[in-house]
Amino acid sequence: MKSRWILIALVAMAAMLFSACTAAPAAPAAEGEAAAPAEAGEAVTLDTVFSTEPPSLDPSLGSDTQSVWAVRQMFMGLTGFNEAAEVVPSLATEWSVSEDGLTWTYKMRDDVNWVKRDADTGEFEDLGPVTAGDVVFAVGRTLDPVEASPYASMLYMIEGAEEFNAADPAAENFEEMRAAVGVTALDDTTVEFKLKKPTGYFPAITGLWITFPQYAPAVEEHAEQWTEPGNIVTNGPYTLETWQHGAYMRYVKNPLWFDAANVQIEVIQGPIIESESTAMSMYEANEIDMMADPGWSPPLPDMDRIKADAALSEELLIAPRTCTYYYGFVNAKPPFDNPLVRKAFAAAVDRQSLIDNLLKGEQVPAHSFVSPGNFGNAAGDMDIAPWMVMEDYAAQLDQARAWLAEAGYPEGEGLDVLLMYNTSEAHAQVAQAVQAMWSEAFPQATVSVENQEWQVYLNTLLPDAPLEEKPHIYRLGWCADFPDAANWLIGVFRSNSDQNYAMFNSPEFDALVDEADSISDPARREELYKQAEQILVDDVTAIAPLYYYTYVRLYKPWMTNIVISPVTGDPIHEWTIDTAAKAAARQ
């Protein structure tokens, strides 16, 4: 009998321990409403899933798709992007640049207000207009080394920004350095940026979430907890209502938004589901309305069925996306220090077959690095590396074999090549397919593939990592942070770039992209970027671009007015839902 009591005591003890554990975090707000998401059936609701927990909803700190998607629903920045990824007015109505290209001035609208949703009552409180000072505060916060924003380096073209971001917080002149950052509020609706050097694409930078205005009193009052429901103050079409960490999120419409009358969808909600296959099952069971950001794309193995199915094929939507998938050559590693070898391997990939039989998302075969949708891209310009995307693959293959023979490796004799990719099912499939293509093209060559776990992989590839540990060929993709070739060509392949894993080094290329960076004449910039691409992909062939990404998505038929932005963060406030059709389908 005694032992039974001990058992009971122990269980109780354990229970207390766990409850103490759960009581510790800041109690998630709005539990009452959250507990019954089904009750809100009358509101126009977009049901989706979230593919992962957003690491942060703070505009200064977000960096991944989830965070950026959420920030774009809740906040408005000075500029935005339209369907064609062009910069359009958002919070700013107009902007201008000084003669020397160093000073940018933005005029802001005055009818956008800060809004806070009370977690207990569900009431929205108007906290006054968004001012130029809020933009200055946000930019300063992004650059503050104490905040340690991962994307701070995107703003280094602003005067004093790099110095402030690299400063030691304990330094004596720390506050002076903060003040020296070149962003000022001239009045409540005018904000001015002073740059280190002329930057033609600067309006795209002010469309980045890290420059979106923030409400200083909320940030100062709640510190790191300011993005929790009930604390967060936003100025966009939606605001955060519930965030059960790791489990469930719910956004509601901001009724005080300046254009709220034209926003039909009132609620965006969903659980966090980390398996795309499970999400697809939910979609097919009518539990969610779409397979799209912030959730998942339809899984690859289901693509054939989706295309063959009468209903699902109607729901399929494919749109361009500003990303490129490429195989890079480690240019310094023999035998890939020979451009002919690189060209041969770049040519011996049947990109169209890869897309038709494996990827199935109507991706576009790539023959340049910068993807369509970016300013200064050369995709489709057949002056650049046409031999990568020939109609007649047999002829392309002959060319590849001829190059390799010319380089001294007929049939690939004596070649032992390692292709490396980061651990992932999708990359493994492309790697295996390409490996088989190369083995058939060069039957005497040995091509092996190896995968490394992501962090290990990137450390192996870093330009200053030991050459003998590197593979000959590596896989990577690049997605635009802002849709301009500068983000691609300078950001990745300038000789001093940290991401230049190919160890590509061409002074001529550097000179071209530097010049394009410092002028604002669009025609001239386009021309310079094209020349740079010519060197990178065709003359030197530092990399083998494989394809330009597409968004592959499914939307239920009751989702209407779908507008997709090629950059992350679709304007859901412009979409509509046929609620009657949705309710009928869910019966």
Place this chain on the structure above:
Amino acid sequence: MGDAMRSLLHHRLAVSSIVFILVLALIAILAGLINPYVLQGYSDALAATNQAPFAKQTLQDNYARPMTESKNPDLQGFVYYAGADNLGRDILTRTIYGARISLSVALVAALVSLIIGIAYGLTSGYLGGRVDEIMMRFVDFLYGLPIVIVVILMQVYFKAVARRGDASGIVGVILDANAALGGMLFVFIAIGALNWIGMARIARGQTLSYKQKEFVEAARATGSGSRRILFSHLMPNILGPCIVQETLQIPGYILLEAFLSFIGLGVDAPTPSWGIMINEGFQALRSAPHIILVPAAALSLTVLAFNFLGDGLRDAFDPRQRGV
């Protein structure tokens, strides 16, 4: 009367399990000679390149249904008896080659765990006292070690060594073996190295009980050294129960390999393993359920066979538990 029936049945099950495992091992070893490509007379297509001949990839044949013919002109007339996977490779061929990995993990991990476990348990039990206590505490601590970290570390280290090219002597031999297993040798060793704990417990318990027995006392009295007592007297006696236990753990190892493949720490592509094939099949379950069928059946049957074999062995070694 019932006993005899049961015992016979159990022996029959155990015997058929042994036969099954032996046949499987034979298939795995001879995979290069008896896979469908060779049997159907398409060995040239496989041998045409310098690559490991796991299965000919034909992208046009992706997700081919069972019993359909290949669309590849080089493979005209070739029949996919179990269908093809997402890259257009014959599933039957890959399942046959995949047996190599699953049986290797069974063998390598079991050996490692057996050797470490027995050595540790024997030492701990034989020395006894304070040493025994400390050694057993250490075992408890190992329970909490996250296997994923260990596996990543081993893979990183040995792959870096391999690429650096200073692989000579024994290291070279080990690395060759590793390459043959699709880069998994160290993972298998890690699996074994993390599963010897139960083995050590059993070995220790057995040692403790045998240590007091007359024949050990007698040996000690006649002046046999510790080494002799350990190896000639204790070891043979504790080996039996340990092997039984090990056989029962083998299904766990095979499933663990499948789990590691699932989280992306499996064999290097394109080496096939059942775990990787099941993972691919799981994703395609809704649209192409045939992909998961053959590898899942192979995995389940093999695990089943090892389970029956373990039961049979236990009966043989421990008649008291007959019927378990």
Place this chain on the structure above:
Amino acid sequence: MLTVFSMMRALPGGPFDFEGDKSLAKAVTDNLERRHHLDWSESWQFVSYVLGDDVAGAVCETIPSIPGCDKVLDGYKAGVSRGVIRGDLGMAMRQRGRTINGIIGESFPVSLQLGLMAIGFGLLTGIPLGTIAALKQNTTIDYAASFFAVLGLSVPSLVLGPVLIWIFALKLGWFPVSTWGAQPPFFLGFIPAPTKDFFMHAALPVTALGLALTASIARLTRASLLQVIGEDYIRTARAKGLPQSTLIVRHALRNSLIPVVTILGPLTASVVTGSFVTEFVFGIPGMGKHFITSINNRDYSMISGVTLVYALLLVIANMIVDIMYAWLDPRIKFE
């Protein structure tokens, strides 16, 4: 713990080297590392993790000549941990502004619910199955049950989960596809409100996770029951004319459960780790995913925290097993 601590730091790649596909600027990485005291020497990081930043700071204030103290003095005031000793597992590195206590506090109860229900499912189905098999020894029922048991052990949960979803959620539409039906706050920290919604959501994942347990428990029950029935005291009781049902339930079963209880400890451990796949497949917000993602992210404090909780769980599970052991078998006494 020191092993895990230094092992994870031996892994190539730190938590802040990269953001997605992109490597970070040096200044940015430095800022992030300084935030989490990663610029301290490893031994000081360990001191701060175990004892707290203030302790590390106080030591360095007193004896600034200890190697590595300059960095500690720079940063200790912006504390990240009050020390494991005081129950603080530190700040998450990949999720801004979140504490490990918070993250584990919200995901662990869910895993515990799933795990306990799976074990309950295993016991409730496994013991009767094993008992029936033992009583109907060598009949078709026995063979069917035994075969089912071994089969349950042999089908990986990776296969079972999706198959259950496919059949019962998509084709038949009986259960929702995924997610967890319980929301905090929980009674006593982990007991959810027993709503219909909760059980509907729980049915498939609990089955997927519990079936392997059913199998091993049934096998063990059958074996040990057969053994007990053969022993003298049962024969005596039977000779005394006790009814069969009383005999089985009150005497035989109770004793035959001892081996079942013994394996519950290891089973708990396997359920907690094995729940990773189930949670992934069914979209359950439990702790399982942190085992893998924290390592992929190199989130040092999360790795340590999860490992620690896991170890603690094992200790508690083993303690409970010991106690149940004593309860079932009066021959074992507490010391």
